[in-house]
Amino acid sequence: KSNEKLLGGLLTSGFDEAACASRYQSFLYRKISAYKPSPYLVSRLRNYEDLHKRCGPATQAYKSALEKIHSGHKLGSMDCKYVVWISYSGLGNRMLALASTFLYTLLTNRVLLVDRGNDMEDLFCEPFPEKSWLLPTNFPLIDQFNSFDQKSPHCYGSMLKNNVVDTSTESVPSYLYLHLVHDYGDHDKLFFCDDDQSLLAKVPWLIVKTDNYFVPSIFLIPSFEEELSKLFPEKGTVFHHLGRYLFHPTNHVWGLITRYYKTYLSKADESLGLQIRVFDTRPGPLKHVMDQILACTLNQKLLPEVDMQDSFVMPIENPKLKAVLVTSLNSGYSENLRNMYWEYPAMTGEVVGVYQPSHEEYQQSEKQMHNRRAWAEMYLLSLTDGLVTSSWSTFGYVAQGLGGLKPWILVKPENDTTPDPPCRPAMSMEPCFHAPPFYDCKTKRGIDTGALVPHVRHCEDMSWGLKVVDGYDEL
Amino acid sequence: KSNEKLLGGLLTSGFDEAACASRYQSFLYRKISAYKPSPYLVSRLRNYEDLHKRCGPATQAYKSALEKIHSGHKLGSMDCKYVVWISYSGLGNRMLALASTFLYTLLTNRVLLVDRGNDMEDLFCEPFPEKSWLLPTNFPLIDQFNSFDQKSPHCYGSMLKNNVVDTSTESVPSYLYLHLVHDYGDHDKLFFCDDDQSLLAKVPWLIVKTDNYFVPSIFLIPSFEEELSKLFPEKGTVFHHLGRYLFHPTNHVWGLITRYYKTYLSKADESLGLQIRVFDTRPGPLKHVMDQILACTLNQKLLPEVDMQDSFVMPIENPKLKAVLVTSLNSGYSENLRNMYWEYPAMTGEVVGVYQPSHEEYQQSEKQMHNRRAWAEMYLLSLTDGLVTSSWSTFGYVAQGLGGLKPWILVKPENDTTPDPPCRPAMSMEPCFHAPPFYDCKTKRGIDTGALVPHVRHCEDMSWGLKVVDGYDEL
Ligand SMILES: Nc1nc2c(ncn2[C@@H]2O[C@H](COP(=O)(O)OP(=O)(O)O)[C@@H](O)[C@H]2O)c(=O)[nH]1
Numbered sequence A, B: 001k002s003n004e005k006l007l008g009g010l011l012t013s014g015f016d017e018a019a020c021a022s023r024y025q026s027f028l029y030r031k032i033s034a035y036k037p038s039p040y041l042v043s044r045l046r047n048y049e050d051l052h053k054r055c056g057p058a059t060q061a062y063k064s065a066l067e068k069i070h071s072g073h074k075l076g077s078m079d080c081k082y083v084v085w086i087s088y089s090g091l092g093n094r095m096l097a098l099a100s101t102f103l104y105t106l107l108t109n110r111v112l113l114v115d116r117g118n119d120m121e122d123l124f125c126e127p128f129p130e131k132s133w134l135l136p137t138n139f140p141l142i143d144q145f146n147s148f149d150q151k152s153p154h155c156y157g158s159m160l161k162n163n164v165v166d167t168s169t170e171s172v173p174s175y176l177y178l179h180l181v182h183d184y185g186d187h188d189k190l191f192f193c194d195d196d197q198s199l200l201a202k203v204p205w206l207i208v209k210t211d212n213y214f215v216p217s218i219f220l221i222p223s224f225e226e227e228l229s230k231l232f233p234e235k236g237t238v239f240h241h242l243g244r245y246l247f248h249p250t251n252h253v254w255g256l257i258t259r260y261y262k263t264y265l266s267k268a269d270e271s272l273g274l275q276i277r278v279f280d281t282r283p284g285p286l287k288h289v290m291d292q293i294l295a296c297t298l299n300q301k302l303l304p305e306v307d308m309q310d311s312f313v314m315p316i317e318n319p320k321l322k323a324v325l326v327t328s329l330n331s332g333y334s335e336n337l338r339n340m341y342w343e344y345p346a347m348t349g350e351v352v353g354v355y356q357p358s359h360e361e362y363q364q365s366e367k368q369m370h371n372r373r374a375w376a377e378m379y380l381l382s383l384t385d386g387l388v389t390s391s392w393s394t395f396g397y398v399a400q401g402l403g404g405l406k407p408w409i410l411v412k413p414e415n416d417t418t419p420d421p422p423c424r425p426a427m428s429m430e431p432c433f434h435a436p437p438f439y440d441c442k443t444k445r446g447i448d449t450g451a452l453v454p455h456v457r458h459c460e461d462m463s464w465g466l467k468v469v470d471g472y473d474e475l
């Protein structure tokens, strides 16, 4: 029971329960994961927590590290090194970026500090004991975060380009900005090379801006290989474990999640999540998308066919109740589905309830309530028994990862046509890295990074993307 | 059990169950009524059914009565007399009109035949055994139904006005048209006088067009008084009994009702119906109406208050689930309510689910699916534990009557202001007669017909309307 509550050792005990109810209550809502964190991952997390206690904000170590940013004093061997994560992009992107950054932090024995942006504090509990993961607001470079880009003087890629990094000497800069945003350039991408990692290892402060799940390319850096294989003997579980370790909804978001769950989902015998993200500016619902949703869910028997003949079947007294949780910016898809199962009986005798928590009509990343809802909806999707997601959407990746679900992915439609097949099964529950480098650090030439190792492949939903797929330690 | 299934003797056994599943299944969905039909009512219904078998369509009696329409032959004493009900107005109005007409038919020992209009057959099962209640489509006057109005030559009121009725002789017309529509005139209103009833009693075919629940004024006709008091010793139960006797949803409508119920309502610990009918051409939701809905439901503790402070309350593991069924042409009211109970916790720890089957945006009486939905929604409202209705709406009257529910009535807003109090309790579950006569048949002068007897009063929601209120046989 206690092990269940701590998600198989992923979480540490000792937090104040009331301050963040979701942390120790999530096991009440989610089925026990089929994937156990490795004992090595668990011990590395506990070590990390100790490191964070020693180096986190309001420690002596933090203070002295901070002083070195401008003074340029040489680093002592016992000194703490940091990764500062800049809050950037939509919520799903941010969560993937943060999880990637945390993995990198773990691999490099650094300490993670999180820029609070508009609402990080409003959405997420503290994941580490005692010391906050939030970057103190008086952090000296904080005002420059927004303006950091590919061309900033402290940007590692731009420094390489302009040959101002001296890889030979000991005099590394006290901080570097790593631009890992989707629009990054070839020099920025050298981040994923071992030689560059050796240099970066010496820099006390790394400041990262990214909107991507760059874990798959981390798997391709030889010096991290062995450690990663010990941390994740089941490869396709990185976000599943790190996501559940890091992301605990704050109490008001937890209120949204638990109230919705208890009101609309808990009584169902079975549930299906339907994440409909249409990257199209026209107002929905679009017919070819609706057709696709039906084709996918009916063909794959995720939902029952209905009897359009309206031949009357005597109602069953206690039919099986299936709940469909739809998340979408538009309300039309769920309305059509709800009406279908209202007007016509399911061939199977089941009854099907369709629920959509919100329909915001358009993406409005700034409003507080908007992202609370978005986070609640990702979480709710992760509680369903089965999942259908949209191509290209990080919103869906978060849900599948937290839920430990391999979704059916709706193929991205072209030319307003329903794709055939309408959906494909995911190879793993891992998110897709949308902007991976295609570069061989050794030969210094282009290469298909999706064909190097069996456990890093091109994504189902984006041909040039990379994702970690299942496989048990094939090294 | 069998008595439950037959609603305390209201229904007769022997119908084919599969042809109209609702007839014998309604008891599975609705709580046992607190109101029993009187043994006298039950025996009168059984007698009526026999009469209908003898006189209904496709009988010798019907054929010979039909012949007399034009021939003008004198009536034999054993001959059947008829009331033909013309399908007219919105669905709620039609149901009230038809129930009133049936009561009149019963009181006058006639046989009821129902004009099928656009969709009567599509919506309602046959209520009487063996012979149909539907007027045969070759009925001679059927083409004139639409054009019948106050000025038609066979209109009783117009004949009185023009002095063409000879009350002295035996030569009554073979048929008369009774114009009891809300726009009727003083002469039409003489229908509610005893002298006129004596004359009408001799006419073999009475053809009625009405959109009103004229039962309350029937209670004021002295010659019917004794019989009514025997039929309905509990006065405020007329529509409750007659409505449940007459109106059985056809199988496809029953499918809509049972599927919706099982999917969204059956798991709730308690349910509330909210019937929101806004007689305003502006698109909703209107703020003063939303405020009114909240003021009524919260003040009357029909729904729990929420904690807007968002002070976090540890979620209860198995909270009470309350289902709110909203019917409205507009989706905004239920969305606001649903969001409120999603965003904020209820003070009571309950969770509140809000459901709205359809939002048709505007009244479209002609489409078949539209009225199927409307009928399903009235029925679903009638299955709730408590009910809030809108003033002036027959849609709500039907629900309260079938459900045996005394609703809270939302006071009709004036000048876009939330009324204070926002709602009032209904005196009885009876519908309101919106266009009663104010005439004393004896003194031939105006009179307040809402002050004549204790059991016929002005309505809560319409000051000039009349309704039958509770009271047990005060005669
Ligand atoms: N509430 C809600 N918001 C959504 C939904 N889809 C997109 N959004 C909003 O749009 C943003 C999309 O950005 P992101 O989360 O990065 O997902 P992505 O764009 O699908 O990869 C989210 O953060 C939400 O604010 C949805 O289904 N529900």
Ligand SMILES: Nc1nc2c(ncn2[C@@H]2O[C@H](COP(=O)(O)OP(=O)(O)O)[C@@H](O)[C@H]2O)c(=O)[nH]1
Pocket (backbone or CB within 6 Å): B089, B090, B091, B092, B093, B094, B276, B277, B327, B328, B329, B358, B360, B363, B364, B365, B370, B371, B373, B374, B377, B392, B393, B394, B395, B396
């Ligand atoms: N489905 C649905 N239809 C409604 C609703 N309110 C009004 N209508 C439609 O509008 C018509 C209103 O006429 P009627 O039933 O006589 O009710 P009234 O006008 O409220 O007295 C109904 O028959 C429906 O077709 C509603 O809440 N749901």
